[in-house]
Structure formats: C-alpha cells, structure tokens
Amino acid sequence: MMSVQSESSAEPLIRVERLCKIYSLESGVNGTVNSQVLYDVSLSINRGEFVAIMGHSGSGKSTLMNLLGCLDTPTSGHYWLAGRDVASLSEKELASVRNHNLGFVFQGFNLLKRMTALDNVATPLLYAGVSRAESRQRAQELLQQTGLGKFSEYQPNQLSGGQQQRVAISRALVNNPQLILADEPTGNLDTQTSGEIMGVFKRLNREKGITIVLVTHEDDIAAYASRLVRLKDGRVIHDSKVDS
Amino acid sequence: MLGMIIGVAAVVLMLSIGQGAQTTVNQAIASMGSNLFIVLPGATSSGAMRQTSGSVQTLTLGDAQAVASLPSIKAVAPIITGTAQLNFGANNWSTVVTGVTPDYFRVRNWDTEDGEVFTDTDFRSAARVVVLGQVTAKNLFGDEDPTGKTIRIKKSPFIVTGVLAAKGQSLDGRDQDDNVFIPLTTGQRQVFGSQFPGTIRFMMVQGKSPEVMEGAESEINQLLRQRHRLAEGMDSDFTVRNMAALAAVATGAAKVMSLMLGAIASVSLLVGGIGIMNIMLVSVTERTREIGIRMAIGANRRAILTQFLLEALVICILGGLAGVALGIGGAWAVSRAADMVVVITFGMVGLAFFFASAVGIFFGFYPAKKAAALRPVEALRYE
Ligand SMILES: Nc1ncnc2c1ncn2[C@@H]1O[C@H](COP(=O)(O)OP(=O)(O)OP(=O)(O)O)[C@@H](O)[C@H]1O
Numbered sequence: 354m355m356s357v358q359s360e361s362s363a364e365p366l367i368r369v370e371r372l373c374k375i376y377s378l379e380s381g382v383n384g385t386v387n388s389q390v391l392y393d394v395s396l397s398i399n400r401g402e403f404v405a406i407m408g409h410s411g412s413g414k415s416t417l418m419n420l421l422g423c424l425d426t427p428t429s430g431h432y433w434l435a436g437r438d439v440a441s442l443s444e445k446e447l448a449s450v451r452n453h454n455l456g457f458v459f460q461g462f463n464l465l466k467r468m469t470a471l472d473n474v475a476t477p478l479l480y481a482g483v484s485r486a487e488s489r490q491r492a493q494e495l496l497q498q499t500g501l502g503k504f505s506e507y508q509p510n511q512l513s514g515g516q517q518q519r520v521a522i523s524r525a526l527v528n529n530p531q532l533i534l535a536d537e538p539t540g541n542l543d544t545q546t547s548g549e550i551m552g553v554f555k556r557l558n559r560e561k562g563i564t565i566v567l568v569t570h571e572d573d574i575a576a577y578a579s580r581l582v583r584l585k586d587g588r589v590i591h592d593s594k595v596d597s
Numbered sequence: 598m599l600g601m602i603i604g605v606a607a608v609v610l611m612l613s614i615g616q617g618a619q620t621t622v623n624q625a626i627a628s629m630g631s632n633l634f635i636v637l638p639g640a641t642s643s644g645a646m647r648q649t650s651g652s653v654q655t656l657t658l659g660d661a662q663a664v665a666s667l668p669s670i671k672a673v674a675p676i677i678t679g680t681a682q683l684n685f686g687a688n689n690w691s692t693v694v695t696g697v698t699p700d701y702f703r704v705r706n707w708d709t710e711d712g713e714v715f716t717d718t719d720f721r722s723a724a725r726v727v728v729l730g731q732v733t734a735k736n737l738f739g740d741e742d743p744t745g746k747t748i749r750i751k752k753s754p755f756i757v758t759g760v761l762a763a764k765g766q767s768l769d770g771r772d773q774d775d776n777v778f779i780p781l782t783t784g785q786r787q788v789f790g791s792q793f794p795g796t797i798r799f800m801m802v803q804g805k806s807p808e809v810m811e812g813a814e815s816e817i818n819q820l821l822r823q824r825h826r827l828a829e830g831m832d833s834d835f836t837v838r839n840m841a842a843l844a845a846v847a848t849g850a851a852k853v854m855s856l857m858l859g860a861i862a863s864v865s866l867l868v869g870g871i872g873i874m875n876i877m878l879v880s881v882t883e884r885t886r887e888i889g890i891r892m893a894i895g896a897n898r899r900a901i902l903t904q905f906l907l908e909a910l911v912i913c914i915l916g917g918l919a920g921v922a923l924g925i926g927g928a929w930a931v932s933r934a935a936d937m938v939v940v941i942t943f944g945m946v947g948l949a950f951f952f953a954s955a956v957g958i959f960f961g962f963y964p965a966k967k968a969a970a971l972r973p974v975e976a977l978r979y980e
C-alpha cells in the first residue's frame with residue numbers, strides 16, 4: 354500500500370480537474386431525467402490546509418465531499434488523491450483508501466448503534482487488520498484525547514450530540530489519516546458545542562498538520578479555516594485565503 | 598430468531614409424534630406373531646362380521662386339531678376367553694382369563710420373564726396352573742415374585758408357573774399384559790363351565806411361511822366347510838382373517854398419519870421461514886445504513902459479507918438449537934401427557950435444523966450482499 358507521506362510534497366494532497374456529477378432520476382412520465390449537480394469543478398488542496406466550503410443549500414457541497422471521500426464516483430473528470438488517480442483503484446483499494454488515508458465526519462454522526470463508543474472508534478482499525486486488543490487500546494487513547502475517556506463504554510444513544518460527534522471524530526482519526534473530510538460536522542450542534550468541536554479540528558490542523566476540508570453554512574464556523582471555497586449551482590465561484 | 602425456534606420445534610415435534618405412531622403400530626404387529634390367521638366363529642358378508650363372534654359357538658377343539666394337521670400349517674392355538682375375579686391374599690383383580698394350549702405362546706412368540714409356561718401334560722390333565730401377564734402380576738403381587746405361589750380364580754386355587762414378558766398394546770389398543778393364561782381344558786371344564794361345552798372362542802393359526810399363506814387360507818376354508826357339513830352355496834359359519842393383510846392396512850394408515858403430520862410440520866417450518874425472512878427484511882434499512890457506515894470507514898465488500906454471513910450463521914445455529922431443544926421437550930411432554938410413544942431420530946432433527954438454517958442464512962445474507970454491492974453514498978442514504 355502506497356503511503357501518503359512517501360509522495361513528493363510538491364504534489365497537492367487533493368487535485369480535482371473538471372469534475373462533473375450528473376444524477377439520473379427515474380421519472381414516471383418522462384423516463385429518466387438527468388440533473389447535473391457539479392459543473393467542471395477544479396480544485397487543488399495542499400497538505401496542512403484548512404479549507405471551508407460554503408454555499409447555498411443544494412449547491413453541491415455534499416456531492417463534492419462524497420466524491421472527495423471516495424464514497425461516490427464522478428460522472429466525468431479526474432481526482433488525484435495524494436498523486437493517485439482514484440478512478441483507477443479497485444473496490445478493495447478504495448476501501449483501503451477510506452480506511453487509511455482519510456477520515457469522514459458526517460453531520461448525522463453515523464455511529465454504529467448497539468456498539469460502545471470504544472468499539473465504534475476501534476472498528477476502522479479492525480478493518481485495517483490490527484489486533485482487537487491493540488485496536489481497543491488505541492481507541493481508548495483517542496477517546497481520552499477528545500475528552501471522552503469516561504464514556505468509552507457508552508452506546509451512541511446514551512451520549513449527547515457533541516459527545517457523539519467527538520466519538521465520530523476519534524473514529525475518523527484512529528488510523529492516522531492525512532485528511533479529514535467533514536460535511537457540516539456542527540450542523541446538529543448548538544453554538545457552544547460547535548465551538549468546542551471546531552477547537553478540536555483547529556488543534557488537529559495546527560498540531561498534527563492534518564489537512565481538513567469542512568462544509569458549513571455558518572460564517573463563524575468558516576472563520577476557523579484558512580481558506581474559503583464557495584460553490585454556487587455546482588460551480589466554484591470563490592476561492593481565497595483568509596487570515597485567522 | 599423466534600420464528601426459527603418455533604419452526605424447528607414444530608417440525609421436530611410433529612415428526613416425532615408421527616414416527617412414534619408408526620413405531621407403535623409396528624410393535625403391535627410384531628407382537629402379534631408372524632404368518633397368522635385368526636379363525637372366528639360367525640359368518641362375514643361383504644367383509645364385515647354379521648354376528649358378533651361371542652354369540653355363536655361353531656368352532657370346536659376338534660376343528661383346531663384338524664386345521665393343525667394341514668401340511669401348510671405350523672401350529673394352531675385354540676382360545677377361549679372370559680373375565681374372572683382373581684385373588685392373591687387380600688388383593689383382588691378382575692381381568693381377562695384366556696384358556697390356551699402351550700402352542701399359543703409359540704404362535705405369539707411370547708416368552709416368560711420369570712418361571713415357565715404350562716406344559717402339554719398340564720393341558721391334557723386340565724391342571725390348575727396359570728401364567729400371568731406383566732400387568733396382572735404387578736396388580737396382584739406388587740414386588741413379590743409370583744412364580745410358585747397360589748392364586749384363586751373364581752375361588753379355585755391355581756399355581757402360578759410363570760410371568761410373561763411385557764408385550765404392550767395390541768393393534769386395537771388393548772393392553773395385552775393385563776391377562777392371565779390357563780390350560781384350555783381347565784378353562785372348559787372348571788372355570789367357564791357349561792358356557793363353552795367343547796367349543797372354542799376362536800383360534801390363531803400360524804402358517805409355515807409367508808409364501809404358503811394364500812393357499813393355506815383356502816385350505817382352512819375348505820376343511821372347515823367340510824367339517825361343518827356346509828353344502829355348496831351356503832354361507833360359512835366361520836371367518837378366516839389373514840392378519841398379515843390387516844397389518845399391512847394398519848402400517849399404511851400409520852404411514853399416512855406420519856406423512857400428514859410431516860406436511861403440517863413443513864407448513865409450520867415454512868411459516869417460521871417466512872417469519873425469519875420478514876425479520877431479516879425489516880432490518881434491511883438499518884442494515885444497509887450500517888453497511889454504508891462500515892464501507893465509509895474502510896470495510897471492503899468481503900469483510901462485510903463475512904461479517905453478515907457469520908451473524909446469520911450464529912442466529913440460525915442458536916435458534917435452531919433452541920428449537921430442537923423445545924421440540925424434544927414438547928415431544929417428551931406429549932408422550933407424558935397423552936401416553937403416546939414419540940420417536941426422535943437424528944434425521945428429523947437434522948432436517949428441521951438444516952431447512953431453518955438455510956432459510957435464515959439466505960435471508961440474513963442476501964440483503965447484506967445486495968447492500969454491499971451499492972456505492973457507500975447510496976447505502977448511507979438508503980431509506
Ligand atoms: N442521490 C441523488 N439523486 C438525485 N439528486 C441528488 C442526489 N443527491 C443530491 N441530489 C441533488 O443534488 C443537488 C446538490 O445536493 P447536495 O446534497 O450536494 O447539496 P448541498 O450543497 O450539500 O446542500 P445542503 O447544504 O442542503 O446539504 C441537490 O439539488 C439535490 O437535489
């Protein structure tokens with residue numbers, strides 16, 4: 354397995370070129386209707402960047418994030434992640450990329466029910482082939498770091514939204530990825546908890562150099578980032594550095 | 598899981614009852630003795646007895662001896678019966694007293710458990726000796742050993758020569774072990790008095806081999822018609838019944854019952870299967886989302902399929918085992934409550950287990966397989 358670190362640092366971590374996404378909808382009267390959601394999106398993100406993506410509802414932010422997270426495939430265009438053309442990867446290799454190279458944080462947390470916080474965090478390690486004991490130990494360390502050490506044996510429905518999102522972030526981090534993709538991670542949280550979660554992201558970016566791409570609707574959340582990308586109707590209409 | 602348990606339990610229960618019925622019938626048939634005819638007094642018309650066999654006495658000991666001399670016949674056991682009060686000390690018991698020749702025990706293939714049956718000498722001298730059936734022996738003697746003791750039959754003393762081995766139920770459901778046997782001659786002369794002056798109630802006739810049975814039947818008919826001086830065209834005043842044919846009918850009936858229970862069991866297994874299927878399909882939404890999450894955090898298709906296959910296997914094995922346990926427990930309860938023989942075979946347990954597992958694994962695995970073929974986004978968005 355190629356590791357991200359071995360790539361030359363000149364190569365951007367994420368490079369997408371003329372990415373398009375068209376959804377085909379089954380419609381009773383007209384047969385299939387194509388709706389294009391992304392138009393020729395090109396974007397480069399370097400290692401260590403903290404990028405906020407903003408835009409109106411329906412502008413294609415989640416669609417783009419899913420493509421970046423290898424959860425979906427583009428209709429056309431190219432995506433290189435750490436120099437590798439994602440389109441050329443097999444199902445197994447894609448699973449491995451999602452496992453090792455990136456961590457995805459969802460608005461709805463997407464934790465596994467009927468599993469403790471600890472097991473949730475440890476699961477990606479099991480898929481990576483790490484032993485159960487070692488996985489649990491590493492998961493426990495991560496929960497400790499995000500301030501959830503006491504809650505490791507709790508199930509998701511016994512945790513608050515903010516706590517669940519911390520578990521989800523710990524899970525995304527457990528395999529030491531270089532990239533965290535977060536689609537409205539604070540969308541379900543109150544202002545104070547949002548601030549705490551953003552603090553976690555900021556620290557990860559500052560202290561560990563982890564690249565973060567984050568979707569938000571809120572200006573004060575976007576203010577944590579060092580670069581702002583705006584989408585409108587599936588096109589990038591604004592891309593700028595911001596000073597934090 | 599519940600569907601699984603109930604389905605498996607129902608199949609095991611039904612099959613064990615069916616198998617038990619078959620076994621009971623087979624045992625009753627085997628206990629009758631092989632290659633048997635029963636010759637009864639009274640005529641038959643169109644297959645049914647017209648007169649009850651007790652009301653006419655057309656068969657005599659002489660008839661029995663004549664039949665015994667036919668070349669295709671191995672042995673004949675003439676029989677008289679009646680009920681009588683028995684005493685041993687303070688114990689009373691009213692039961693069937695059967696007068697037989699020593700050949701009877703050979704024809705019925707019936708050994709003693711203790712002591713001996715009476716002898717030809719006892720028969721010729723009309724001795725007051727008696728052989729007890731198991732149940733009668735228990736009722737009169739409790740735990741005591743009856744052999745050599747004296748009991749009273751209708752107040753007359755009889756010496757017990759032995760106790761017979763247990764025989765169980767006859768085809769018509771009577772307990773064959775609640776019975777005592779005395780020499781036919783003793784019965785005719787001393788116990789039943791003038792009720793049977795030289796006549797017998799019926800006789801059991803044993804053919805030499807299964808092959809001679811058909812010929813033997815007409816020989817017996819011919820011989821007895823001759824002895825009874827029946828002219829051509831007159832109805833016989835006796836009936837010859839081939840017990841092998843009767844046994845075949847009974848076996849057939851038991852088989853049909855077994856099959857019917859099997860069919861009912863299959864339906865319940867099917868219903869159980871549909872139950873399992875429903876439970877599995879209801880959780881598809883949840884499972885598809887779960888699979889989406891697992892793929893998003895790095896599970897490949899194979900890891901997911903392995904997990905869900907193992908899960909379905911565990912559910913099926915646990916459910917199947919619980920079902921088998923419940924079915925066996927139920928069968929035991931039925932045998933206790935209804936006093937029925939139930940037989941549990943490895944085959945039927947295996948069948949129930951296998952079928953339920955196949956259903957459970959298929960419906961546990963199939964949705965997972967479908968979900969794993971989706972792209973992660975699709976699985977995550979599934980409702
Ligand atoms: N599976 C799908 N099938 C068809 N159309 C879809 C599908 N997913 C998204 N769309 C459409 O694509 C467009 C963009 O959706 P997307 O979820 O990317 O928007 P978004 O920018 O994330 O919006 P929000 O801020 O509300 O989350 C929408 O018009 C939506 O209707």
Ligand SMILES: [Mg+2]
Nearest residue numbers: 414415416536
């Ligand atoms: Mg969205």
